[in-house]
Amino acid sequence: MSNQFKDTPQQKKQLDKVFEELKDVPGSLMKAMQKAQDIYGYLPIEIMQRIATACKCPVEEVYGIATFYAQFNIEPMGKYKVGICLGTACYVKGSGVILEKVKERLHIEPGHTSDDMMFTLEATRCIGCCGLAPVLTVNGEVHGNLVPEDLDAIFAKLNA
Amino acid sequence: MKQVNLKVNGIPVTVDAGTRILDAARKVGVNIPTLCYLKDVTNQGSCRMCVVEVVGAKNLVTSCFATVREGMEVLTNTPKVLASRKTTLELILSNHDQKCLSCVRSTNCELQKLALEYGCDSYKYQGEKNHYEIDDSNPYLIRDNNKCILCRRCVAVCDKIQSVNAIGANNRGFKTEIGSVFGHKLNETGCVACGQCIKVCPVGALYEKDDTDRVMKAILDPDKFVIVGTAPAVRVGVGEEFGYPIGTDVQGKMVTACRRLGFDKVFDVNMTADLTIMEEGNELISRLGDKNAKLPMITSCSPGWINFIETFYPDLLDHLSTCKSPQQMFGAVMKTYYAEKFGIDPAKMVVVTVMPCTAKKTEVLREHHKASGYPDVDITITTREFARLLKRHSIDLRNLEESEFDDPIGTGSSAGNLFGTTGGVMEAALRTVAAVVNGRNLDKLDFKKVRGMDGIREATVKLDNGVTVNVAVAHSLSNARKLMDEIRAGKSKYQFIEVMACPGGCLNGGGQPIVPSEVLNNVDVKALRAKAIYDKDKKAEIRQCHENPVMKTLYKDYFGKPNSHKAHEVLHTTYSAQHKL
Numbered sequence: 001m002s003n004q005f006k007d008t009p010q011q012k013k014q015l016d017k018v019f020e021e022l023k024d025v026p027g028s029l030m031k032a033m034q035k036a037q038d039i040y041g042y043l044p045i046e047i048m049q050r051i052a053t054a055c056k057c058p059v060e061e062v063y064g065i066a067t068f069y070a071q072f073n074i075e076p077m078g079k080y081k082v083g084i085c086l087g088t089a090c091y092v093k094g095s096g097v098i099l100e101k102v103k104e105r106l107h108i109e110p111g112h113t114s115d116d117m118m119f120t121l122e123a124t125r126c127i128g129c130c131g132l133a134p135v136l137t138v139n140g141e142v143h144g145n146l147v148p149e150d151l152d153a154i155f156a157k158l159n160a
Numbered sequence: 161m162k163q164v165n166l167k168v169n170g171i172p173v174t175v176d177a178g179t180r181i182l183d184a185a186r187k188v189g190v191n192i193p194t195l196c197y198l199k200d201v202t203n204q205g206s207c208r209m210c211v212v213e214v215v216g217a218k219n220l221v222t223s224c225f226a227t228v229r230e231g232m233e234v235l236t237n238t239p240k241v242l243a244s245r246k247t248t249l250e251l252i253l254s255n256h257d258q259k260c261l262s263c264v265r266s267t268n269c270e271l272q273k274l275a276l277e278y279g280c281d282s283y284k285y286q287g288e289k290n291h292y293e294i295d296d297s298n299p300y301l302i303r304d305n306n307k308c309i310l311c312r313r314c315v316a317v318c319d320k321i322q323s324v325n326a327i328g329a330n331n332r333g334f335k336t337e338i339g340s341v342f343g344h345k346l347n348e349t350g351c352v353a354c355g356q357c358i359k360v361c362p363v364g365a366l367y368e369k370d371d372t373d374r375v376m377k378a379i380l381d382p383d384k385f386v387i388v389g390t391a392p393a394v395r396v397g398v399g400e401e402f403g404y405p406i407g408t409d410v411q412g413k414m415v416t417a418c419r420r421l422g423f424d425k426v427f428d429v430n431m432t433a434d435l436t437i438m439e440e441g442n443e444l445i446s447r448l449g450d451k452n453a454k455l456p457m458i459t460s461c462s463p464g465w466i467n468f469i470e471t472f473y474p475d476l477l478d479h480l481s482t483c484k485s486p487q488q489m490f491g492a493v494m495k496t497y498y499a500e501k502f503g504i505d506p507a508k509m510v511v512v513t514v515m516p517c518t519a520k521k522t523e524v525l526r527e528h529h530k531a532s533g534y535p536d537v538d539i540t541i542t543t544r545e546f547a548r549l550l551k552r553h554s555i556d557l558r559n560l561e562e563s564e565f566d567d568p569i570g571t572g573s574s575a576g577n578l579f580g581t582t583g584g585v586m587e588a589a590l591r592t593v594a595a596v597v598n599g600r601n602l603d604k605l606d607f608k609k610v611r612g613m614d615g616i617r618e619a620t621v622k623l624d625n626g627v628t629v630n631v632a633v634a635h636s637l638s639n640a641r642k643l644m645d646e647i648r649a650g651k652s653k654y655q656f657i658e659v660m661a662c663p664g665g666c667l668n669g670g671g672q673p674i675v676p677s678e679v680l681n682n683v684d685v686k687a688l689r690a691k692a693i694y695d696k697d698k699k700a701e702i703r704q705c706h707e708n709p710v711m712k713t714l715y716k717d718y719f720g721k722p723n724s725h726k727a728h729e730v731l732h733t734t735y736s737a738q739h740k741l
Contacts, residue, residue: 045342045741058325059741063341067330074342 005044005076014039015047019054029055033065033072042073070125078113078120080158082106083137087126094147095134099123101148102136105155118158166232181223181234182210186682192236193245193274195252195311195362197224199681202316207309208248209274212236220244246278254285255334256363257306263364270362270676271309292337297345300353300521301368308338308365314357321663323638324468326351338365341741350471350740352637354464354661355518355542355670360677368518368671372549374539378510379422386510387498388423389490390414392430392580393516393666394543396692400673401547402557407688409696412562418514419563420555428565429513430572432489433579433588434705435714436461439731440483440585441592441705442722444656448627454478456632456647456654459585460733461485463523464661464670467738468637473644474737479657482732484536486579487513487520488529491536492730497718498569499532506532513540516580516669519661531730542671573708574700581690582635582665583610583617586658590621590631591704598624605703611694613664613686615639618654631656636663667693 018035022028032051037043043051043066045059052059066072084090084099099110102121108114110123129135132144136154143154162177171188180203182192195207205225212223215233220241223234235241253275260266275282292305310329315338318324326349330339340349358366378386399410418426440459447453460466460481469476484492490513495506513520520540523529529536541549550557565571575591578584587607595601609619610633618632632654634640640659646652662669664686675685702708719727 048341049741058319058328059341060325060328064328064330068332 005046007040007046011039015050019050023054029057029062030065033062037072041077042075044074044076073120075111075113075120076117078118080118081120081122081137081139083122083124083127084110085125085127085129085133085135085137086123087130087133089126089130090134093133095136097148098134098136098146098151101151105151164228164230164232166228166230166234168234169236175228177228179228181212181214181221181226181228181232184228185212185223185234185236190236191678192223193277194224194677194681195270195274195309196313197681198313198316198360198677201321201360202313204312204316207252207311209245211241211244211248213238213241242278245274246280249275249278249280250282250284252309253280253282254287255289256309257289257304258282259307263307264367264370265361265364265674268674268676269364270678272363273676288334290334290337295339295345296369297347298351298353298522299369299525300518301346301355301358301366303338303346304365304367305337305339306365307363309363310336310338311362312338313360313362314338314366317356317360321636321638322352322354322356322468322661323641324350324352324354327357344741348741352464352467352471352661353519353522353670354637356662358518358670359668359672359674362677368542368544369521370545370548371521371539371541372545372552375512375541375549376421378512378539383508384510385424385504385508386422386512387425387427387494388418388421388512388514389427389429389432389487389494390418390514391487391516391666392433392577392584392693393669393672393689394514394546396580396667396689397516397543397672398547399557400675401544401551404557406675406679406683406685407692409692410557411696412564413557413560415565416560416563417550417555417557420560421549421553423512425566425570427490427494427570428572428576429486429490430576430579431569431708431710432493432572433461433486433576433585434573434708434711435489435493435731436483436486436579437575437585437588437592437705438711438715438722439489439727440481441589441596443481443483444589444593444629445597446723448629448655456652456657457481458657458659459589461579461585462519462659462661462666463517464519465637465640465659466735467519467522468640468661469644470735470738471740472641473648476644476647477735477737479647480735482728482734484529484731484733485523486576487515487540488523488526488536488733489731491524491538492529492531493569493714495532495534495536496730497714501717506534509534510538511536513537514543514546515540516543516666516672517662518542518670520671526733528733543669544671544673547673569710569713571708571710573702573705574697575703575705576708577693577696577700580666581611581693582613582660582663583607583633583658584665584693585660586610586619586631586633586656588705589656589658590619590629592706593629594621594623595704595706597627601704610658611690613684613690616642629656630654631658633658635660635665637661664690 113120205222211220213235295303395411399408491511575588667689
């Protein structure tokens, strides 16, 4: 988790620039968190602490927001971000089963990343592809009309 | 202020514009139940217990949040309202660990009380339950989220009143949980152990770590000489656990109760409050006369405050008085002077204190607090644990005669007793500092300006030697933070500051009896308990710390003079930064 966190001088510079831009903007905590996640891919505790200091708010508040909204990641993201839609249409067409199969395959729970940093699994809300239900996305690329048997082919391409 | 007319259950009432419906209803004696609302702390409308019907409104209205309108008709007890509250309660119960029989808050639980009043079926809704690990990572309190109802009072008090922000609401929906950053346990956060979260918890999700068994084990051990010392604020709090009205001084009965429990000696920590003033007052006088000394000097009696400054203002530790707190001085004096005088082996001595405080449980563990080579204080229990211990031994304060603390060393002045309220240390110190500098006692001992419950109070005292002392008193850590920020910015105009971690001071400490929100929302509990302390002072014969004959004996026989080498060894301490999240 956060003990793996490494900061490059370039990232640090980028984040400082964000803080500089937002320093007089009231209510900019969420914005700062979003920008920080754009830079680092996730929000480790070290970054949350820097955000808290810059935004003059308790780090617990940053953490509370980060865990409330699905858009924030508090763990580093894998190379492949696998999203399984649990929106109503996908769910009734069996995405729950797909999710179970992917969990078994990757040995991770939704919201988590595999130890080899290859995969991050996410159970998403409706992504607007109901016509293709059930769907799975890999780094934004949509695979539709899935049955569990399709998973072998999809993951074979990802070397898993 | 603009006035608004409305009717509550048909009763006309006129209130200021902006008044909450709940408060308008109370004005005409209509009580509305609440589980999250707490006056001056939080009104975020999360529990939905305070819903009422407003004629013309489509949905039920949360009366802790919504304010009055002209001509409004509020109905607080309609079938729709009662049914909604009952369902809310049953839904809360559906995810509540209902170990009520063994819960520390049983019979004093706001959820239990309402569930009974509303005739709830505890198991009406059966479904998924959350299972949380209990956080007992620290020596002072336990968090059991299996009982948490997510009212967020603890979060609000930690944020708004204490500005510590050790806890918050994390995650979302059914998985929402009160906790700390990245699931860290409390001992890894900036939690200062003040225990105010315990005081506001409506249920048994937060409670002190119980040390009563350790106390009884010591008492029952024939090899141990067990001394108890009671803090000023305990005597004006513990009566509430036995049905006395808030603000009743039960000192005499409390002393008898200690004897009945079997303590070998029963002493008053007021005595070492006096000693604290002797040491701290003289420390102030010497700092005032030293160009290079750090000013303002800040009091060091409140261990929650010490944890706070060590965590959040480690750069300002030089401002703290080096005096140990009265509790630690008590233990130190017992195991050195008293042990020597009466030929008791300090190894066999067990010093127990009864304190209104959870943070004292961290203080007894502080390094270097071992004047005799053994911990100054062995066990400290809160007022609540003390009451529990009495009840377990069928000792009812109401049936007890009054008695006096043990002589010779067991008595304190009423100035020492003032330590129990915010402003009390300051007032006691000013009385003695003025007397020492002026060479005579003040004509008027009362310092009205440092009394009361305003968050920060200030006063100016002119001493006969021409020195003017500006003092400030702050209670609750969010107020202390303001004064600390001034010092950090080099803008502080004070020479002496008293800080108490808890709002109201020790009388409202994290270890004091829990007062339900329906009382807290209507009665100024802090002021009532403070009145008992000031009344005692008004009637007392010895109203100044330096006039306590025990002080004369102690300095003559043992310490020499205040701030002597010996005094420093036994009664003073050092501080160091705490590095936490």
